[in-house]
Amino acid sequence: MPPWEIPSDQLPPVAPVQKLLRALADPVRLEMVRRLAVDPAAEAPCSDLYEGLNKSTATHHFKVLVEAGVLHPVMVGPSRGHRLRRSTLQEAAPGLLDALMAAMAREG
Amino acid sequence: MPPWEIPSDQLPPVAPVQKLLRALADPVRLEMVRRLAVDPAAEAPCSDLYEGLNKSTATHHFKVLVEAGVLHPVMVGPSRGHRLRRSTLQEAAPGLLDALMAAMAREG
DNA sequence: CACGAAGTACGACACACATCATACTTCCCA
DNA sequence: TGGGAAGTATGATGTGTGTCGTACTTCGTG
Numbered sequence: 063m064p065p066w067e068i069p070s071d072q073l074p075p076v077a078p079v080q081k082l083l084r085a086l087a088d089p090v091r092l093e094m095v096r097r098l099a100v101d102p103a104a105e106a107p108c109s110d111l112y113e114g115l116n117k118s119t120a121t122h123h124f125k126v127l128v129e130a131g132v133l134h135p136v137m138v139g140p141s142r143g144h145r146l147r148r149s150t151l152q153e154a155a156p157g158l159l160d161a162l163m164a165a166m167a168r169e170g
Numbered sequence: 171m172p173p174w175e176i177p178s179d180q181l182p183p184v185a186p187v188q189k190l191l192r193a194l195a196d197p198v199r200l201e202m203v204r205r206l207a208v209d210p211a212a213e214a215p216c217s218d219l220y221e222g223l224n225k226s227t228a229t230h231h232f233k234v235l236v237e238a239g240v241l242h243p244v245m246v247g248p249s250r251g252h253r254l255r256r257s258t259l260q261e262a263a264p265g266l267l268d269a270l271m272a273a274m275a276r277e278g
Numbered sequence: 279c280a281c282g283a284a285g286t287a288c289g290a291c292a293c294a295c296a297t298c299a300t301a302c303t304t305c306c307c308a
Numbered sequence: 309t310g311g312g313a314a315g316t317a318t319g320a321t322g323t324g325t326g327t328c329g330t331a332c333t334t335c336g337t338g
Contacts, residue, residue, distance in 0.1 A: 079273045083195035088296080089188050108315070116298050121316055123296085140306065141314060155273035157265050165187045165263035196326080216285070224328050229286055231326085248336065249284060 068135065073147070076131030076154035085130035086162070090115065091123050095132060098146035099163045105145035107138045176243065181255070184239030184262035193238035194270070198223065199231050203240060206254035207271045213253035215246045 076082065086092055094111040098104050112120050124144060127133040132151065133144040151159050184190065194200055202219040206212050220228050232252060235241040240259065241252040259267050 078277055079270060080195065080197050080200050083191055083200070083270075087188065087191035087195040090296085092188050092191070117315065118299080118317080119297055124315095155269055157269035158273060161263055161265040161269050162187060162191075165266060169186055198326085225285065226287080226329080227327055232285095234325095250286095 070134065073134055073150075074129055074131050076147075076150055077129070079155065082130055082132070082155065082158075085126050085132060088123070088126075090119075091127055092162075092166075094123065094127065094144075095146065095159075096163065096166055098133075098144065099159065101146075103145075104148055105136060105138055105143055107141045107143040109141075111144070178242065181242055181258075182237055182239050184255075184258055185237070187263065190238055190240070190263065190266075193234050193240060196231070196234075198227075199235055200270075200274075202231065202235065202252075203254065203267075204271065204274055206241075206252065207267065209254075211253075212256055213244060213246055213251055215249045215251040217249075219252070 077085065086095065090112060097111050098106060108120060108124065112123070124133065124135070128135055128144070131154070132147060134147050136143055136145045138144075148159070185193065194203065198220060205219050206214060216228060216232065220231075232241065232243070236243055236252070239262070240255060242255050244251060244253045246252075256267070
């Protein structure tokens, strides 16, 4: 369903903090975001962002992240994928993503 | 049950990021933390931290926050209350609390 | 001491949601 | 043009957890 390759200016706005936290407070989704965050390009095909999950479950998680304003669905090479909306996130919640990623890195 | 006034060095450690997010990703708990965060003393009696909630529900939320390492149960004047574990949190996830509070403040 | 205020413990309940299986759609490419 | 790979949609399911009511504990105060 997601109209693929939505122009950036038509993406959903970043959700309010509480919803944003809900979106990130799932191990699967947090890992998806982490993988994008450590990627310089901040984008990857769907299947690079999870493991050991049913595809439809993954789709569900992507949907949550997109609706929370965290991800931007894009084409990555030949297949669908997602880009981390770094700058938008940084505007909405300055330092939040960095703090989270740093804390996760510290945990190993 | 909570042995009231646990010495700081016997408090549960701050939970891993994912659990920490889970603890904060509830509107009631996030508001509790916010109220403590804007208080210079960072502490308050239980009943100052919520409204329109059953007392037992509030107790439940406090428990979650204490177990996540966010709050320290303490006596505040004559009644029980909680203190925000600012410095411990800052050590475990530098900048996280600040980023969250700033983003919330911006939302009004 | 007895009362009331403030929290906690416990059990019940309902709803949210993470997960899966299956079927369907797209689109690349041989 | 026909496979197959990659995602999506939908419905079923089970668990987690936010909520409440009620009963119990503590403690300060009249």
